[in-house]
Amino acid sequence: xSSDGRTRRPTIxxxxxxxxxxxxxxxxxxxxxxxxxxxxRDKVLQVVEELGYVPDGAARSLAVKSHEAHGLVLPExxxxxxxxxxxxxxxxxxxxxxxxxxxxxDGKEDVDLLVRRLAGRVDGIVLMGAVQVSSATVSSVRxxxxxxxxxxxxxxxxxxxxxxxxxxxxxxxxxxxxxxxxRRLRFVGSPDTADDVEDRYAGFVAxxxxxxxxxxxxxxxxxREEEGPRVASLLLEGGLEADGLVCANDELALAVxxxxxxxxxxxxxxxxxxxxxxxxAARYVTPGLTTVSQPVRELGRQVAVRMRALLEDRSSxxxxxxxxxxxxxxxxCGCP
Amino acid sequence: xSSDGRTRRPTIxxxxxxxxxxxxxxxxxxxxxxxxxxxxRDKVLQVVEELGYVPDGAARSLAVKSHEAHGLVLPExxxxxxxxxxxxxxxxxxxxxxxxxxxxxDGKEDVDLLVRRLAGRVDGIVLMGAVQVSSATVSSVRxxxxxxxxxxxxxxxxxxxxxxxxxxxxxxxxxxxxxxxxRRLRFVGSPDTADDVEDRYAGFVAxxxxxxxxxxxxxxxxxREEEGPRVASLLLEGGLEADGLVCANDELALAVxxxxxxxxxxxxxxxxxxxxxxxxAARYVTPGLTTVSQPVRELGRQVAVRMRALLEDRSSxxxxxxxxxxxxxxxxCGCP
DNA sequence: TTGTAGGCGTTATCAG
DNA sequence: CTGATAACGCCTACAA
Numbered sequence: 001x002s003s004d005g006r007t008r009r010p011t012i013x014x015x016x017x018x019x020x021x022x023x024x025x026x027x028x029x030x031x032x033x034x035x036x037x038x039x040x041r042d043k044v045l046q047v048v049e050e051l052g053y054v055p056d057g058a059a060r061s062l063a064v065k066s067h068e069a070h071g072l073v074l075p076e077x078x079x080x081x082x083x084x085x086x087x088x089x090x091x092x093x094x095x096x097x098x099x100x101x102x103x104x105x106d107g108k109e110d111v112d113l114l115v116r117r118l119a120g121r122v123d124g125i126v127l128m129g130a131v132q133v134s135s136a137t138v139s140s141v142r143x144x145x146x147x148x149x150x151x152x153x154x155x156x157x158x159x160x161x162x163x164x165x166x167x168x169x170x171x172x173x174x175x176x177x178x179x180x181x182x183r184r185l186r187f188v189g190s191p192d193t194a195d196d197v198e199d200r201y202a203g204f205v206a207x208x209x210x211x212x213x214x215x216x217x218x219x220x221x222x223x224r225e226e227e228g229p230r231v232a233s234l235l236l237e238g239g240l241e242a243d244g245l246v247c248a249n250d251e252l253a254l255a256v257x258x259x260x261x262x263x264x265x266x267x268x269x270x271x272x273x274x275x276x277x278x279x280x281a282a283r284y285v286t287p288g289l290t291t292v293s294q295p296v297r298e299l300g301r302q303v304a305v306r307m308r309a310l311l312e313d314r315s316s317x318x319x320x321x322x323x324x325x326x327x328x329x330x331x332x333c334g335c336p
Numbered sequence: 337x338s339s340d341g342r343t344r345r346p347t348i349x350x351x352x353x354x355x356x357x358x359x360x361x362x363x364x365x366x367x368x369x370x371x372x373x374x375x376x377r378d379k380v381l382q383v384v385e386e387l388g389y390v391p392d393g394a395a396r397s398l399a400v401k402s403h404e405a406h407g408l409v410l411p412e413x414x415x416x417x418x419x420x421x422x423x424x425x426x427x428x429x430x431x432x433x434x435x436x437x438x439x440x441x442d443g444k445e446d447v448d449l450l451v452r453r454l455a456g457r458v459d460g461i462v463l464m465g466a467v468q469v470s471s472a473t474v475s476s477v478r479x480x481x482x483x484x485x486x487x488x489x490x491x492x493x494x495x496x497x498x499x500x501x502x503x504x505x506x507x508x509x510x511x512x513x514x515x516x517x518x519r520r521l522r523f524v525g526s527p528d529t530a531d532d533v534e535d536r537y538a539g540f541v542a543x544x545x546x547x548x549x550x551x552x553x554x555x556x557x558x559x560r561e562e563e564g565p566r567v568a569s570l571l572l573e574g575g576l577e578a579d580g581l582v583c584a585n586d587e588l589a590l591a592v593x594x595x596x597x598x599x600x601x602x603x604x605x606x607x608x609x610x611x612x613x614x615x616x617a618a619r620y621v622t623p624g625l626t627t628v629s630q631p632v633r634e635l636g637r638q639v640a641v642r643m644r645a646l647l648e649d650r651s652s653x654x655x656x657x658x659x660x661x662x663x664x665x666x667x668x669c670g671c672p
Numbered sequence: 673t674t675g676t677a678g679g680c681g682t683t684a685t686c687a688g
Numbered sequence: 689c690t691g692a693t694a695a696c697g698c699c700t701a702c703a704a
Contacts (some may be wrong), residue, residue, distance in 0.1 A: 009480045009481075010480075011696095011697055011698085012697065012698060013697080018693095021674075021675085022674065022675045023675090023697090023698075024674070024675060024676080024677095024699080024700080025673085025674060026698095027698065027699060027700080028673095028674085028699095028700095029620070031699080031700095035673075036673070036674085037673055037674085040673080040674085052476035052477075052480065053455055054452050054453065054455050054456040054480070054675075054700065055697080056398070056456055056696085056697055056698075057394075057397075057403070057453075057456040057458075058393075058394045058395075058396075058397035058398045058400050058403060058457075058696085058697080058698095059394075059395075059696070059697030059698045059699090060456075060678090060697080060698055060699080061393075061394035061680090062392070062394045062395050062398055062679095062680045062681065062682090062696090062697080062698075062699095063679080063680055063697080063698045063699045063700085064680090064698085064699065065680070067393070067394060069437070069457070076423065077419040077420070077422060077423045078419075078423075082419075083414075083418075083419040085411040086413060086415070086438070087412065087413045087414075087440060090438060090439075090440045091440070091443070094440075094444065096448075099437050099438075099439065099454065099457065100437065100438055101405070101435050101437050102422070102426060102435075102436055102438055103426075103435065104423060104426045104427070104430075106690090107427070108430065114430075117390065117393075118435065119390050120390040120391055120392055120393040120396075121393030121394075121405070121435065122393075140388035143388055144345045144346075144388065145345070158443075168640050204692095215676075228666050235347055251616075254616075254620055254674095258620060279616070279617075280587075280590075280615070280616070280617050280619045281615075281621075282619035284590055284594060284617045284620060284621045285617075285620045285621060285622075286621075286622050311549065332425035347680095347681055347682090348683095349681080350680060357690075357691085358690065358691045359681090359682080359683095359691090359692095360683085360684085360690070360691055360692075360693090361681060361689085361690060362682095362689085363682065363684085364683095364684095364689090367683080367684095371689075371690095372689070372690085373689060376690085391681080391682065392680085392681050392682075393682090394680085394681080394682095395680070395681030395682045395696090396681080396682055397682090397696090398680090398681080398682070398683090398695095398696045398697065398698090399681080399682040399683040399684080399695080399696055400682080400683065400684095400696090401696070457682065545695090587698075621673075629698085646704075
């Protein structure tokens with residue numbers, strides 16, 4: 001019978017009427033049960049149950065001046081990175097009783113407008129570095145509610161979180177240089193695309209400098225698998241004289257490796273390959289992909305926790321947080 | 337200067353004051369700009385810009401009786417399935433101007449309470465089959481707003497969406513039976529866990545019947561990779577006399593295959609393996625994993641579109657939607 | 673312990 | 689075209 005939302009939702013008034021009490025009492029029963037006489041409380045609760053009453057979130061938010069929700073703005077959800085981030089964040093937010101509103105920007109028209117609108121429905125906003133928002137929007141929003149940036153400082157003085165990049169990239173590169181004696185390494189990825197890629201390239205360069213070598217310029221490539229064939233061809237056709245490829249992420253590394261292998265190139269014999277992220281496929285391919293694993297979930301959780309703190313105490317100073325990452329050595333670098 | 341939300345958010349009153357008009361006019365400028373004289377409109381818009389005014393979503397929702405948000409309840413976000421679903425749903429919802437509130441239930445205490453609460457903040461709820469909610473909660477919520485179920489009918493008469501399972505599973509099994517001449521197939525997964533697994537097993541059985549054979553009982557296993565070793569051992573130690581494994585999903589298939597290969601078993605020579613989902617790793621492993629690909633993203637989008645329709649017209653009858661899937665033949669089944 | 677009443681920020685109706 | 693003003697549903701001093 002009772003089909004989809006046919007019946008109008010019961011309000012606090014319906015409950016009050018039915019239970020023969022005032023709406024104040026109903027509210028109390030739900031918020032501070034202790035302050036109400038057991039008898040009335042039970043009566044009210046029974047009616048609440050009968051009617052399946054649930055307080056209207058909007059009305060509640062308006063009254064308590066809190067949306068009890070955080071906004072999470074991500075470019076997309078491909079690959080495990082953002083999904084893990086969201087998972088961690090959702091958990092952290094939920095622990096504080098807040099829900100998460102996700103906004104995926106890829107393919108959307110006016111991201112700025114959407115972010116502004118979002119700002120009207122949540123208590124705080126987390127912005128992934130890779131999303132394209134005008135700094136005007138960011139600072140406008142930032143003036144009204146806490147904004148946290150991820151893997152990128154959208155604007156100086158915006159508090160941000162990130163996973164460590166430079167040092168791990170340097171470690172990885174040094175591993176290729178020293179342990180495997182590589183001398184013609186290339187970095188695959190576009191440092192100007194995102195802050196993390198930039199940092200990874202910086203580590204790549206640092207490793208060379210530390211070894212008294214000169215780092216070659218990066219081989220531009222975006223994050224998608226589609227770039228694999230192109231990069232592989234470059235190498236196969238001699239446009240790229242390399243004995244090692246430090247890729248900006250796993251998708252890229254896997255795609256390149258696959259095409260190289262298909263063309264008969266010996267990986268890691270002739271050329272070492274490394275990635276970044278440690279996606280599931282990284283441990284299933286042959287040779288296993290040497291990469292870097294990041295505590296993405298934990299990152300998400302920490303960001304949420306920090307957001308909750310900011311919501312409590314608006315005055316704390318912006319901090320820059322960096323979480324450690326760990327290299328995962330498999331076989332694609334040359335290790336047994 | 338203007339740090340995080342230090343300054344209180346401007347309201348429609350602030351704007352009205354500053355622009356020397358009534359709040360009604362401000363509201364009009366934002367909702368129906370055509371009904372206001374250009375001069376005043378511009379003045380108001382300028383103030384809006386100056387103050388960075390954004391209407392409070394809660395107040396607006398209260399006034400228009402719509403949250404302009406949908407709730408999406410998923411168990412978790414591991415693997416590409418739910419992430420793609422969310423991506424598609426978010427897109428579909430966004431096209432209707434609604435945002436998406438995600439609720440991840442795994443690891444949460446009182447899911448029923450959370451779902452009820454969520455029902456107070458959104459206009460409609462989408463429930464993934466795998467989430468553990470009492471049917472009491474479902475029907476209670478269903479009485480107030482539209483509820484759509486995914487890959488499972490939480491309760492008879494709840495409108496649901498799913499991807500096709502039986503037929504594809506039968507096709508896949510028949511492929512193993514006929515093309516590769518397998519005769520001792522086993523299904524890996526627990527049919528009683530979820531509706532889709534049940535359906536896949538049904539297809540497995542149907543294929544056998546169609547070939548005049550008898551299907552072996554399923555080998556219980558959950559979806560996680562951790563089950564790989566266990567199942568592999570069973571086979572290695574002879575507890576499982578099989579020449580083919582039809583796994584409930586890719587994680588399982590990949591994990592089992594890996595352990596079998598590590599133990600020196602010839603896949604697909606001695607034993608064929610198939611999965612379900614077509615995750616990224618499926619095309620990177622060797623041999624490539626034969627599996628079934630589902631239009632998950634499109635599924636998400638369609639669900640969102642349907643939800644929007646329900647929100648418009650509450651009276652339409654519940655329908656059961658099934659989207660087609662397509663087998664992806666690689667090498668793990670025995671094909672070249 | 674319980675009820676009354678004012679306020680939260682917007683929208684929308686209805687006069688001017 | 690613009691301005692009062694009544695909802696919207698809930699919370700919370702303040703009174704009783």
